[in-house]
Amino acid sequence: MLLDASFARELEALRRRLHVRARSGGGGDRMSRRRGSSAEFLEHRAYAPGDDLRRIDWLAFARTGEPVFKLFRAEEDVVVRLVVDASLSLEAGEPSKLEIAKRMAAAIGYMALAGSERAQVLSASEGLTFVSEPSRGRAALPKLLRELDRIEPRGGTDLSRAIEQVTLRSPRPGMLVVVSDFMDSGPFDAAITRASAAGHDVTLVQVLSRDEVEPRYDGDYALVDAESGAAVEVTMDASAIEAYLERLNQLVLGLRALAKKVRGGYVRVITDEPLLPPVRRFVGRVVD
Amino acid sequence: MHGVEFLNPKGLWLLTAIVPLVVLYILKVKRQRLRVPSTWLWAEARRDLLAKHPFKKLVPELPLWLQLLALIGLSLALARPALRGNKLTGDHIAIVIDTSASMGAAAKTPDGQPTTRMALAIEAARHALQSMDTGADAIVIEGAREARIVSPLDRDVRRLETSLKTVAVREVEGDLSAAVGLAADRLRSLGGKRRVLLITDGALASDAPLATAGLDLQVVTVGEPEDNVGIVRVDVRAGVDPVTHRDQVQAFGMLRNYGTAARDAYVTVTVEGKKDPAASRRLLLPPGEKTAVVLAFEPSPLEYGKGLVMQVSPGDALPLDDVAYGRVPQGRKMPVAHAAAGYSWIGRALDADPDLDVQKLTPSQLGTVNVDPDALVVAEGVCPENMPGLDVLVVNPPSGDCMGVDVGGPVDQPQITSWEQGDPRFRFLTFDGVHLSKATPLKAPGNASLLRAGTITLIADASTPGRTATILGYDVGETDWPLKASFVLFIRNVVEMARLHRSQGTTGPARTGEPLRIALPKDVTSVKVDGPGMPEHEVAAKGGFAIVPAIDRAGIYRARWTTPRYGNAVVVANLTSERESDIRSKPVLIDQNGGVAATTTRVADAHHEWGLWLALAAAALIAFDVFWMTRKRREVTLESVAAKARGGGAA
Numbered sequence: 001m002l003l004d005a006s007f008a009r010e011l012e013a014l015r016r017r018l019h020v021r022a023r024s025g026g027g028g029d030r031m032s033r034r035r036g037s038s039a040e041f042l043e044h045r046a047y048a049p050g051d052d053l054r055r056i057d058w059l060a061f062a063r064t065g066e067p068v069f070k071l072f073r074a075e076e077d078v079v080v081r082l083v084v085d086a087s088l089s090l091e092a093g094e095p096s097k098l099e100i101a102k103r104m105a106a107a108i109g110y111m112a113l114a115g116s117e118r119a120q121v122l123s124a125s126e127g128l129t130f131v132s133e134p135s136r137g138r139a140a141l142p143k144l145l146r147e148l149d150r151i152e153p154r155g156g157t158d159l160s161r162a163i164e165q166v167t168l169r170s171p172r173p174g175m176l177v178v179v180s181d182f183m184d185s186g187p188f189d190a191a192i193t194r195a196s197a198a199g200h201d202v203t204l205v206q207v208l209s210r211d212e213v214e215p216r217y218d219g220d221y222a223l224v225d226a227e228s229g230a231a232v233e234v235t236m237d238a239s240a241i242e243a244y245l246e247r248l249n250q251l252v253l254g255l256r257a258l259a260k261k262v263r264g265g266y267v268r269v270i271t272d273e274p275l276l277p278p279v280r281r282f283v284g285r286v287v288d
Numbered sequence: 289m290h291g292v293e294f295l296n297p298k299g300l301w302l303l304t305a306i307v308p309l310v311v312l313y314i315l316k317v318k319r320q321r322l323r324v325p326s327t328w329l330w331a332e333a334r335r336d337l338l339a340k341h342p343f344k345k346l347v348p349e350l351p352l353w354l355q356l357l358a359l360i361g362l363s364l365a366l367a368r369p370a371l372r373g374n375k376l377t378g379d380h381i382a383i384v385i386d387t388s389a390s391m392g393a394a395a396k397t398p399d400g401q402p403t404t405r406m407a408l409a410i411e412a413a414r415h416a417l418q419s420m421d422t423g424a425d426a427i428v429i430e431g432a433r434e435a436r437i438v439s440p441l442d443r444d445v446r447r448l449e450t451s452l453k454t455v456a457v458r459e460v461e462g463d464l465s466a467a468v469g470l471a472a473d474r475l476r477s478l479g480g481k482r483r484v485l486l487i488t489d490g491a492l493a494s495d496a497p498l499a500t501a502g503l504d505l506q507v508v509t510v511g512e513p514e515d516n517v518g519i520v521r522v523d524v525r526a527g528v529d530p531v532t533h534r535d536q537v538q539a540f541g542m543l544r545n546y547g548t549a550a551r552d553a554y555v556t557v558t559v560e561g562k563k564d565p566a567a568s569r570r571l572l573l574p575p576g577e578k579t580a581v582v583l584a585f586e587p588s589p590l591e592y593g594k595g596l597v598m599q600v601s602p603g604d605a606l607p608l609d610d611v612a613y614g615r616v617p618q619g620r621k622m623p624v625a626h627a628a629a630g631y632s633w634i635g636r637a638l639d640a641d642p643d644l645d646v647q648k649l650t651p652s653q654l655g656t657v658n659v660d661p662d663a664l665v666v667a668e669g670v671c672p673e674n675m676p677g678l679d680v681l682v683v684n685p686p687s688g689d690c691m692g693v694d695v696g697g698p699v700d701q702p703q704i705t706s707w708e709q710g711d712p713r714f715r716f717l718t719f720d721g722v723h724l725s726k727a728t729p730l731k732a733p734g735n736a737s738l739l740r741a742g743t744i745t746l747i748a749d750a751s752t753p754g755r756t757a758t759i760l761g762y763d764v765g766e767t768d769w770p771l772k773a774s775f776v777l778f779i780r781n782v783v784e785m786a787r788l789h790r791s792q793g794t795t796g797p798a799r800t801g802e803p804l805r806i807a808l809p810k811d812v813t814s815v816k817v818d819g820p821g822m823p824e825h826e827v828a829a830k831g832g833f834a835i836v837p838a839i840d841r842a843g844i845y846r847a848r849w850t851t852p853r854y855g856n857a858v859v860v861a862n863l864t865s866e867r868e869s870d871i872r873s874k875p876v877l878i879d880q881n882g883g884v885a886a887t888t889t890r891v892a893d894a895h896h897e898w899g900l901w902l903a904l905a906a907a908a909l910i911a912f913d914v915f916w917m918t919r920k921r922r923e924v925t926l927e928s929v930a931a932k933a934r935g936g937g938a939a
Contacts, residue, residue, distance in 0.1 A: 089325035089326050181325060183325055183328060185326075221320050222320065224324065225324065227325075227326065233319055244330050247329040247331070248329050
């Protein structure tokens with residue numbers, strides 16, 4: 001089960017804190033940070049010729065004798081795009097990284113739908129393998145969960161290609177959540193940067209298993225790549241494990257730097273840890 | 289310091305274990321297959337990708353280095369490296385110098401000058417004395433068959449060096465166990481570091497390992513292995529020329545060539561005092577084999593009893609064994625002094641032998657008239673206290689003591705029941721059918737009863753060292769024995785024994801290194817003895833023998849006495865030692881018994897060993913390797929790596 005009742009209650013509380021910085025350009029229910037025509041007052045400014053006279057604050061004019069123009073927050077229709085990495089590398093872990101990735105996507109999707117946003121599920125491996133139709137409202141939650149549930153691991157990882165495809169397929173920018181282990185030797189920074197430049201509010205959710213962050217191997221192993229099947233012979237000693245962890249740390253640092261660069265978020269999820277804390281960090285737009 | 293030497297180079301064979309050790313590290317292990325999300329992050333950690341080959345590239349790892357170093361350390365420790373230095377360490381040093389005959393072999397100094405092994409040994413001892421630590425003392429002992437302290441424990445190097453002048457080659461076999469034992473005994477009670485320095489050529493007579501009683505022993509070998517030919521056995525017998533039937537001296541010699549090539553040699557025998565050899569023969573001596581030679585000549589009447597020199601020429605590395613000595617035996621005619629009162633069956637039997645020179649005496653003349661010292665004395669009815677001659681046959685002695693045998697009163701018609709069939713005097717004869725009408729029972733001590741009539745002894749053996757004495761407790765004339773063949777056979781057996789005894793000389797062959805025993809008339813109490821390297825000196829005689837303490841020179845020795853009658857004897861002593869003549873290289877066997885032993889070719893400090901330290905270092909390396917292999921791996925986590933990276937970045 002991707003979402004249980006208690007988790008859903010926690011998400012219900014968190015959804016109000018979820019803010020999307022993306023500007024979709026279309027009207028909607030979500031309060032935008034942009035000035036618009038909603039009922040929510042944003043600020044005053046001096047009147048300028050050409051302004052709509054209906055928005056002059058006459059009470060302020062009576063007090064000050066200066067025409068003051070009222071600005072309201074815009075309301076936008078934002079699509080939360082959940083890109084779930086479904087490559088074979090996410091099979092690892094107990095529970096599997098893919099399972100956690102789907103649960104994380106379900107949690108974010110729940111918060112989006114509960115906030116009257118539209119949510120869209122996209123499955124990625126060596127490119128996009130599945131794209132659902134965006135749906136809105138709580139009523140669309142079962143559909144979203146079914147679509148997530150149907151995602152099966154397959155193929156290798158090409159995040160760059162998948163994100164490029166998402167960017168091209170999205171007529172309006174929105175929130176782009178990439179849930180993956182980011183074990184991709186190919187460069188995907190450029191694709192993320194381009195998505196951000198296209199107006200997407202990018203958040204990176206990295207899912208790792210316990211064995212990946214704390215490898216406890218000892219002895220001589222032939223490591224077989226889950227995606228390519230290639231074998232690498234490694235004698236697991238302290239120096240080998242340290243070398244691996246240094247490499248992993250570089251990956252984490254790279255993701256963190258990328259998130260900061262695109263003013264997005266970066267959340268790291270460990271498969272055997274509770275899911276709520278990373279969701280909170282996601283909502284708080286924390287960079288882990 | 290002269291550098292490092294290995295006292296046990298065989299220990300270096302352990303270094304060959306490096307090969308299988310390295311092979312173990314380059315052989316590919318069978319790896320456990322593990323499916324991981326991605327091998328991308330393990331790229332830095334992987335060791336090799338040559339999975340298609342049975343061997344992998346050798347990667348230097350700490351355990352490999354530790355094990356290699358431990359192996360090298362153990363190997364070197366087993367090889368027992370020792371620093372060679374000019375310093376002779378030790379608080380108390382016993383210098384034992386081998387003075388056996390082989391030390392007289394020719395040698396060469398390091399600069400090629402001819403010398404002897406003994407000179408090299410003395411030089412080595414002098415060098416050792418000069419190399420002693422300040423405050424150390426030394427004792428100098430020379431050893432051949434016997435040990436002799438040349439200088440007691442002394443710190444004065446000059447005095448010790450002076451004492452070395454008295455060290456000389458002894459013509460005796462080498463058996464250094466007594467000398468090493470004496471050295472160990474002298475050092476045992478002393479404190480501090482003690483060591484025995486043995487200087488020898490290794491040609492020792494005994495195979496028994498030298499026991500050091502736990503003390504450090506350093507053996508310094510001097511001299512190079514040399515080929516040698518030596519006389520290893522000599523014997524001189526009297527014989528008869530088969531053609532002329534005249535007396536002949538037959539000198540038998542056994543020569544051995546220890547060399548690797550055959551050698552042409554002349555063997556000569558020369559009578560003492562003569563310039564020209566009495567006989568000579570040319571021989572081709574095969575390598576490694578013994579060759580027998582017999583040189584015969586007719587002696588002149590004046591040459592009987594004189595010394596005889598057998599010599600091999602040309603000389604070789606060891607001159608001492610190229611000469612051997614013998615004595616010209618008396619003539620074929622055996623002197624017999626026969627003392628009897630009247631008609632004698634024995635006299636008749638003696639007269640019938642043409643090879644006997646019978647001196648007829650009355651019983652009263654026995655002891656007052658000069659009798660050949662080598663003569664067989666046959667006394668009938670008498671038994672004087674001082675019996676002259678060499679071997680003795682006493683017949684029907686009077687009651688009382690006769691040469692240690694108690695002669696009892698007469699008994700009638702004793703029946704012969706048994707006799708000692710193995711005794712050479714009873715060879716080929718039987719007493720069956722011999723009847724006695726009267727006899728005087730003899731009481732001989734021990735197993736001296738030769739012929740018995742029940743419990744009564746009729747013939748007794750009263751022999752003493754160097755003399756065969758036979759006592760018949762009955763008058764032959766009162767038996768029917770003379771009518772039997774056994775009587776003639778008995779007389780002939782007694783005569784032949786005396787003849788053999790006489791041909792061997794007064795004392796038989798003597799060897800150097802042993803006391804020289806000279807047989808004399810019983811009434812002689814003092815003799816003057818001289819010989820090679822031995823000035824004439826007086827030696828007390830008792831019971832018919834004079835004992836000269838161990839002689840260390842081969843050659844001809846003379847004994848002279850003047851009272852109660854004038855007389856003299858010639859005795860020879862020979863080295864004739866196969867082991868001593870073998871001057872090829874031989875190892876010296878040592879029973880270390882807790883001490884440290886080393887064999888070197890020069891005096892140096894062979895005991896500055898660091899094998900123990902190497903072994904300890906190897907053990908420490910092994911211990912560290914075990915610790916390293918079994919240690920608890922340090923916890924490396926992503927957080928610790930990140931913290932480390934942050935720390936590095938901050939730095």
